[in-house]
Amino acid sequence: MIDQVVSFTTDSVGLERIFRFFQxxxxxxxxxxxxFGLFLTALDxxxxxxxxxxxxxxxxxxxxxxMNLARRFFRLFRFVESFHAAQKLYTxxxxxxxxxxxxxxxxxxxxxxAWLDVFARTFNGMYLLLDAPAIVxxxxxxxxxxxxxxxxxxxxxxxxxxxxxxxxCGALSxxxxxxxxxxATPVKLPASSETVTEKGNDTVAxxxxxxxxxxQELVRAKQIRGFARSVAANSLDIVLPGxxxxxxxxxxxxxxxxxxxxxxxxxxxxxxxxxxxxxG
Numbered sequence: 342m343i344d345q346v347v348s349f350t351t352d353s354v355g356l357e358r359i360f361r362f363f364q365x366x367x368x369x370x371x372x373x374x375x376x377f378g379l380f381l382t383a384l385d386x387x388x389x390x391x392x393x394x395x396x397x398x399x400x401x402x403x404x405x406x407x408m409n410l411a412r413r414f415f416r417l418f419r420f421v422e423s424f425h426a427a428q429k430l431y432t433x434x435x436x437x438x439x440x441x442x443x444x445x446x447x448x449x450x451x452x453x454x455a456w457l458d459v460f461a462r463t464f465n466g467m468y469l470l471l472d473a474p475a476i477v478x479x480x481x482x483x484x485x486x487x488x489x490x491x492x493x494x495x496x497x498x499x500x501x502x503x504x505x506x507x508x509x510c511g512a513l514s515x516x517x518x519x520x521x522x523x524x525a526t527p528v529k530l531p532a533s534s535e536t537v538t539e540k541g542n543d544t545v546a547x548x549x550x551x552x553x554x555x556x557q558e559l560v561r562a563k564q565i566r567g568f569a570r571s572v573a574a575n576s577l578d579i580v581l582p583g584x585x586x587x588x589x590x591x592x593x594x595x596x597x598x599x600x601x602x603x604x605x606x607x608x609x610x611x612x613x614x615x616x617x618x619x620x621g
Contacts, residue, residue: 372594
């Protein structure tokens with residue numbers, strides 16, 4: 342567990358998720374008066390001094406902005422990764438379509454998900470590319486600006502629009518993959534072990550086959566849970582860009598809650614990956 346924690350807290354994706362988690366927490370506290378009141382009470386109880394609400398709120402908003410700024414450094418050049426992934430997926434589709442009839446028929450059944458993955462990666466790359474220059478304005482250094490605040494706002498709106506498209510495609514792709522796995526015909530076990538008990542080797546073979554089938558079912562169930570998690574995370578994340586571009590009517594508190602939930606859901610993928618990478 343300690344090795345996994347160390348791996349997660351030093352992993353770039355893990356660190357970005359940690360900063361996002363705190364950004365969501367600060368936004369939730371600052372958005373709901375009841376939660377903010379409890380936070381002030383906790384501060385007064387822990388330090389035995391009175392905290393000015395206005396000053397505390399200003400600190401929370403500043404901390405939220407700093408968390409957002411820190412996250413931007415981790416994803417500054419991630420658009421290259423997204424475009425490269427989209428290119429590889431598109432190349433795989435093109436290669437499969439030029440293969441023999443058997444391969445062609447198999448690739449055709451997976452084409453909807455494959456194309457949705459290409460679109461999701463491409464849209465996400467466009468979002469990250471347009472979002473990258475915003476790090477200059479987020480630095481809030483007087484006199485340092487790439488363009489006017491009006492242009493900066495327009496670029497950010499377009500970036501959020503691409504992010505929404507990427508999330509929608511990703512959610513739909515994961516949903517289709519999950520449904521395909523759920524409808525897949527499970528491997529059938531022998532009707533009875535007595536049919537293969539004439540020889541000891543046959544009994545061992547049947548036991549090994551049973552273990553292999555159980556292992557495949559566990560892997561299948563894990564994949565279904567992963568796709569379900571992806572559907573939930575991408576669907577909830579749509580609230581963030583949707584609220585910013587005006588397509589979804591959501592308060593800052595609702596956006597913060599959605600961000601908190603999706604941070605936990607997506608952070609679990611990085612957490613599990615870090616666990617697998619721990620030696621031993």
